[in-house]
Amino acid sequence: MINLLTVIGARPQIIKAAAFSRAVASHNAARPEVPVLERILHTGQHYDENMSGVFFGELGIPQPDYSLGVGSGSHGEQTSGMIEGIEKVLTGKLADREGECHKDWDGVVLYGDTNSTLAGAVAASKLHIPVFHIEAGLRSFNMNMPEEVNRIVCDQLSTILFAPTQTAVDNLREEGFFDEKRGFRKVVNCGDIMYDNTLYFSGKVSENKDCDYVLATVHRQENTDDADRLRNIFAALAKVAESTKVVLPLHPRTAKVVEANGIDTSGLTIIPPASYLETLSLEKHAKLVLTDSGGVQKEAFFLERPCIILRNETEWVEIIRHGAGILAGASCGRIIEAYSELLGRKVQFPKLFGDGKAAEKILSIILNFLV
Ligand code: UD1
Ligand code: UDP
Numbered sequence: 001m002i003n004l005l006t007v008i009g010a011r012p013q014i015i016k017a018a019a020f021s022r023a024v025a026s027h028n029a030a031r032p033e034v035p036v037l038e039r040i041l042h043t044g045q046h047y048d049e050n051m052s053g054v055f056f057g058e059l060g061i062p063q064p065d066y067s068l069g070v071g072s073g074s075h076g077e078q079t080s081g082m083i084e085g086i087e088k089v090l091t092g093k094l095a096d097r098e099g100e101c102h103k104d105w106d107g108v109v110l111y112g113d114t115n116s117t118l119a120g121a122v123a124a125s126k127l128h129i130p131v132f133h134i135e136a137g138l139r140s141f142n143m144n145m146p147e148e149v150n151r152i153v154c155d156q157l158s159t160i161l162f163a164p165t166q167t168a169v170d171n172l173r174e175e176g177f178f179d180e181k182r183g184f185r186k187v188v189n190c191g192d193i194m195y196d197n198t199l200y201f202s203g204k205v206s207e208n209k210d211c212d213y214v215l216a217t218v219h220r221q222e223n224t225d226d227a228d229r230l231r232n233i234f235a236a237l238a239k240v241a242e243s244t245k246v247v248l249p250l251h252p253r254t255a256k257v258v259e260a261n262g263i264d265t266s267g268l269t270i271i272p273p274a275s276y277l278e279t280l281s282l283e284k285h286a287k288l289v290l291t292d293s294g295g296v297q298k299e300a301f302f303l304e305r306p307c308i309i310l311r312n313e314t315e316w317v318e319i320i321r322h323g324a325g326i327l328a329g330a331s332c333g334r335i336i337e338a339y340s341e342l343l344g345r346k347v348q349f350p351k352l353f354g355d356g357k358a359a360e361k362i363l364s365i366i367l368n369f370l371v
Helices: 011-030 053-059 075-090 115-126 146-157 166-174 193-202 227-241 252-260 276-285 294-302 317-321 332-343 358-370
Strands: 002-008 036-042 107-111 131-134 160-163 186-189 213-217 245-249 269-271 289-291 307-309 325-327
Touching (some): 002 011, 002 075, 011 053, 011 193, 053 276, 131 146, 131 358, 227 245, 227 289, 307 317, 307 332
Parallel strands (some): 002 036, 160 186, 213 245, 289 307, 307 325
16 A cells, blocks of 8 residues: 655645546556555645635545644744644654544655645655655746745755656756756656646536636735735736726735725725636636736636736746746736737647646656655
């Protein structure tokens, strides 16, 4: 029996984990002689029903075996609470929901670049448990982003690095990950696991009769910690809303800053954080997407929607290179310019993010390594 611990915590990780759990279920049905037991640990980084609970039923993800309930806090408070909890699980000091403790872990599966990812990497690597990092090698080259710190540390501590793009592989090569002197590290371009989910679920989304709108999402620390940046973004969205409806599912982090600073949202169609299928539907039918989210900019590309990226840089540089997105930062003028430019542009959406079978490949590489 191969025992894997999957660590999730933030919304996008819960969604990504669905593809891996599906691959585990298919593997167990096809090859029962090499059974894989995946247990899921939810750190509790996201905890509102519409930021966490809703996805389990909707995407068919098994309920977490461990729920640390760490919740919100400063980076140090949140990450340290998670490291402590994950270590207890890995050393058999914290029971699963059936009251059983386990110590026989063969590997820990981590996604992306959140504080939950960092905590999983630190806890597992210090216990010499192999770390499998999905979405490895992405870089924004902006160390002010908490995600950049998390992904650099996690990559350094990983045993197998699953890069979603050739750019991510190249970033790791530049950082010396192919240097044999640094011990065993395997880097694989397996494609993007979010693409697996988009392909799997996009046929199941509701048809939206109203296609005359744009979709916007904003939540990044660099945009929300600076009220002036957020004010500029909302001013640009208000300007767009003068001609086209702007639908904005509001992240709780952003909601708090908007309220505390009295930012005007009156022209916008603000809705609570949407479920995954609702979001795919909103993306699929939008004229255009404006976002600072990593996941939403990729899903826009997968669903062939042009995208304005509300950041100064992106890890998903392929989208910009292919003219399907424009980096507009938080400048009201640049966002408006990008809006007119993209609406008039003939955009290409080549298949750049794998073949939609990333999770299957990842599991098979993990099994080859372990068995
Ligand atoms: C986190 C990730 C970010 C990812 C995002 C996905 C880090 C450092 N950041 O950012 O990379 O893009 O998740 O959405 O890990 N809150 C609630 N309810 C919740 C969750 C959060 O009200 O269920 C509020 C709290 O006020 C909290 C704030 O949102 O302090 C920020 O949450 P946190 O998880 O720290 O960071 P995110 O901005 O969500
Ligand atoms: N998403 C969602 N509801 C929303 C906004 C986003 O389900 O209201 C999904 C989206 O489809 C994508 C993922 O959440 O799969 C992206 O997560 P998020 O934007 O929170 O974080 P990031 O990708 O930037 O880390």
